[in-house]
Amino acid sequence: RPTVANRASTRTEAMEGAIGSEDRLVEAARRIFGHRSFRPMQRRVIEAAMRGEDVFVLLPTGGGKSLCFQLPAVLSRGVTVVVSPLLALIQDQVTALCQMQGEDAAFAGVPTTYLGTGAPEGHSAAVYADLRRLPRPLTKLLYVTPEMLLHNETVRELLSGLVRRSPPQLARIVVDEAHCVSQWGHDFRKDYTRLGTLRTLWRAVPVTALTATATAACLADVRKLLKMKSSHVFRTSFNRPNLSYSVVAKASGHDRSIAQLLAYIRHWPRGTSGLVYCLSRQETEEVCAALLEEGVSVAFYHAGMTPKQRQTVQRQWPVGGGVSLVCATIAMGMGIDKGDVRYVAHFTMPKSLEGYYQESTRPRPSPPPPPSPHPHHTPNLKKKRAREDALSVKQYCEEARCRRAALLSHFGE
């Protein structure tokens, strides 16, 4: 009778090699991930990755970046290491992959795990044991935080061990949220800059970098710091033809600006789902209270709330739960897809154009990310960046030209 390990091993091997057909990639996407076709650019990225090239992927939020590295990971020999900034997001992705149900039950669940401080006891030991497993680990995707990869000797040594095996068992390094590498990115992280050292350590291991936001300067910087060999960037347009943008001068004084916001909300049919971004936690509560008084079905959402309170809001909004509007800080950001949101208003000017773009295309509630243990910038640099970011937003607001064109030119289009 096959043991659990045997069955798992057979499945791992089957995923890598046994999928053979006229179009192996589409078939794998369908059988393992349940996708019947590729989104724009996915196939080209996946093919380049399968040829062993370094790839840089710049696709807007929701563009399907994950499949660009998950499918090559599943089909390649060995383990793909995915560097991702936040443990909370890592755990979500690992859970989703482990529960993945494509159209072929034989491939249900992609062998995925993670390493990060804060994992339950015994977890790391089990992952280490698999990385030592002969002739090869069962894991296909290993998510790690940058700290883990850079500062944990055991992890580095185990991965170097995979590189040294014959044939090598470290398939690829994936750097997700790659804008964090560059000081020009809007979420710079010091450990990310040092990921280039891995390139020196494991010369033959290809790299994939992915992001949803990068200006030309950021992009060039990331490629240089990660020592990427290919200069080709796979990208699609950032244009969202189904969105329209407008900027309105805010009335002075609390009451007048609330009245202005209310008029905007009321120009939509009753019950239309919307999101109002505010600058601070306090502002979300104040705006919410003022709108409640006017009879709007509204809730607030920010990182100072308990997980339970946040979940309640997520259940009530945007459809079916009785709340049509949420006043939120940017804590309502990355995570679960929420369709049906018809408008996003920024009650206060957003901090950067990257932020504005993300917030207007991605009304998705999720638990707020934990505070980063590392300073993102030195204080002076941070101030300088904040000023530059605010100036670009100001310029965007004041420019007498098409908002869409102004926004796209900021992203180098």
Ligand SMILES: Nc1ncnc2c1ncn2[C@@H]1O[C@H](COP(=O)(O)OP(=O)(O)OP(=O)(O)O)[C@@H](O)[C@H]1O
């Ligand atoms: N080829 C495809 N066919 C159908 N759905 C797809 C395809 N590729 C991805 N998706 C779906 O699109 C959604 C967004 O994909 P994904 O999370 O990879 O986007 P992303 O580019 O990583 O976005 P973000 O910047 O928010 O992380 C997911 O629900 C995913 O299952």
